[in-house]
Amino acid sequence: MSSCPIDSKVIRPIRFIAGQCQMLDQRLLPSEEVWNTYTTYEEVAEAIRSMVVRGAPAIGVAAAIGVALGVRDIETESASEFFQQLEEICAVLAATRPTAVNLFWALERMKHFAESNLDRSVVELKIGLEYEALAITQEDEQINRKMGSNGAPLLPDGSRVLTHCNAGALATAAYGTALGVIRAAVESGKKIAVIADETRPFLQGARLTAWELQKDNIPVTLICDNMAGYLMSKGEIDCVIVGADRIAANGDVANKIGTYTVAVLAKEHQIPFYVAAPISTIDLSLADGSQIPIEERDGREITHIKDYQLAPSGINTCNPAFDVTPNRLVTAIITENGVVKGDYLTGLTQVVNKR
Numbered sequence: 333m334s335s336c337p338i339d340s341k342v343i344r345p346i347r348f349i350a351g352q353c354q355m356l357d358q359r360l361l362p363s364e365e366v367w368n369t370y371t372t373y374e375e376v377a378e379a380i381r382s383m384v385v386r387g388a389p390a391i392g393v394a395a396a397i398g399v400a401l402g403v404r405d406i407e408t409e410s411a412s413e414f415f416q417q418l419e420e421i422c423a424v425l426a427a428t429r430p431t432a433v434n435l436f437w438a439l440e441r442m443k444h445f446a447e448s449n450l451d452r453s454v455v456e457l458k459i460g461l462e463y464e465a466l467a468i469t470q471e472d473e474q475i476n477r478k479m480g481s482n483g484a485p486l487l488p489d490g491s492r493v494l495t496h497c498n499a500g501a502l503a504t505a506a507y508g509t510a511l512g513v514i515r516a517a518v519e520s521g522k523k524i525a526v527i528a529d530e531t532r533p534f535l536q537g538a539r540l541t542a543w544e545l546q547k548d549n550i551p552v553t554l555i556c557d558n559m560a561g562y563l564m565s566k567g568e569i570d571c572v573i574v575g576a577d578r579i580a581a582n583g584d585v586a587n588k589i590g591t592y593t594v595a596v597l598a599k600e601h602q603i604p605f606y607v608a609a610p611i612s613t614i615d616l617s618l619a620d621g622s623q624i625p626i627e628e629r630d631g632r633e634i635t636h637i638k639d640y641q642l643a644p645s646g647i648n649t650c651n652p653a654f655d656v657t658p659n660r661l662v663t664a665i666i667t668e669n670g671v672v673k674g675d676y677l678t679g680l681t682q683v684v685n686k687r
């Protein structure tokens with residue numbers, strides 16, 4: 333693939349430079365822009381678990397860098413012993429968040445690289461894994477730009493586009509998936525106005541999508557999650573575009589909690605509902621969305637905003653972080669290898685296997 337344009341204005345939330353991983357702490361946005369530095373795989377695992385970095389492709393990128401950091405400290409000359417310790421590092425990173433398949437995809441790719449180079453010295457394996465993590469990072473941006481150009485024609489000039497959660501530069505190495513499609517449409521000269529759901533309880537829409545679109549001067553209006561139906565009924569939304577954390581072989585889509593609600597509303601109002609995701613988000617091993625593991629997070633995310641308590645102490649909570657939108661509600665899935673519609677089983681298999 334060709335290299336990406338170097339533009340200092342482009343938001344890249346993860347940097348892997350001089351043997352260190354730096355991540356923009358997304359928990360603090362938009363009020364503070366703080367970069368944290370990580371030098372061990374355990375620290376990277378904790379950053380994923382605690383949502384310093386979040387969003388399916390970004391989690392994959394961070395995990396790959398975590399592996400590269402982790403293997404540096406392996407002290408052995410034996411390739412098989414090296415591989416065993418590499419698997420232990422991957423197991424720690426894999427145990428951080430269960431839903432986004434990009435995490436497991438990236439770890440498998442790192443393991444596969446090592447496995448296919450076991451005839452090399454341990455020093456060469458360490459260097460090779462560092463390059464592999466860098467390649468995953470750079471390719472993610474290129475993939476998102478390709479997805480953007482594939483998806484941009486679906487957004488009419490002048491359209492008002494609803495999005496849920498943050499599927500932007502912050503959720504990837506750069507550019508974004510759903511927001512990448514919006515960026516590409518804007519770059520092609522179209523006027524696009526974004527309506528961003530705030531996305532309770534973690535507020536990725538209010539804190540992150542609003543922040544990065546404002547930074548890019550793309551018009552964005554923030555709404556509470558429960559306002560989307562009203563706006564649709566008034567004819568104020570022309571289409572919906574979201575990202576995904578895992579897509580089953582039949583086209584069922586796991587994404588941020590609340591996505592399913594938006595998809596049902598879009599169907600009721602005959603509004604196209606698009607999903608933008610790289611092929612690394614497609615999990616052909618799962619027949620349908622009922623098999624996708626859904627992360628359950630701490631109820632404190634619902635009862636509190638930072639340290640401010642919103643609900644009575646001791647209240648029961650239920651906090652699934654994702655839901656599954658059935659394929660019948662999805663108008664099209666935009667990938668870097670093409671746009672899939674209709675027969676998702678055939679179409680997704682084709683884009684995944686396209687070289």
Ligand code: MRU
Pocket residue numbers: 386387388389432496497498499500503504508509510536574575576577587588589653
């Ligand atoms: O819990 P998060 O913030 O990691 O959830 C993120 C999402 O649900 C995104 O929509 C998804 O990962 C797509 S990101 C390109």
